Amino acid sequence: PQIDNAAFVSHTFPAYGTYTVRLTAVVCSDTSVVEQEVGVFPVGIYYNATAAMPIKVYPNPAKDFVQVEVLPTYDGAYFTLYAIDGKKCLERSLAIGSNLLQIADLPSGIYYYTIKSNKQVIQQHKIVLLK
Numbered sequence: 001p002q003i004d005n006a007a008f009v010s011h012t013f014p015a016y017g018t019y020t021v022r023l024t025a026v027v028c029s030d031t032s033v034v035e036q037e038v039g040v041f042p043v044g045i046y047y048n049a050t051a052a053m054p055i056k057v058y059p060n061p062a063k064d065f066v067q068v069e070v071l072p073t074y075d076g077a078y079f080t081l082y083a084i085d086g087k088k089c090l091e092r093s094l095a096i097g098s099n100l101l102q103i104a105d106l107p108s109g110i111y112y113y114t115i116k117s118n119k120q121v122i123q124q125h126k127i128v129l130l131k
């Protein structure tokens with residue numbers, strides 16, 4: 001939404017997921033535009049152990065790497081990792097079969113990942129990094 005003369009603007013997203021946020025600031029005749037992709041995920045952690053995960057992501061908790069096993073059904077999939085504040089930390093395309101993603105440079109914490117294929121979310125879940 002466009003709001004004139006606002007010092008504070010908030011927005012409630014309709015669902016969990018990844019969104020592109022665009023901030024446009026106009027001061028006199030100068031216009032600045034900033035875009036940032038953010039992940040919107042629950043703060044509490046819900047885990048349905050009986051739900052089948054179509055793509056295996058392990059170990060969890062992880063330390064230096066995450067292994068992602070992709071079935072041929074999901075050719076062209078990609079993995080995106082977000083910090084708890086919604087900032088994107090890692091994005092990688094995934095090959096069919098086993099993919100080793102290095103995360104040794106990330107600090108300990110709770111992260112959320114999304115796996116998409118053909119612009120559709122295949123899987124979203126949390127992953128814990130322990131150093």
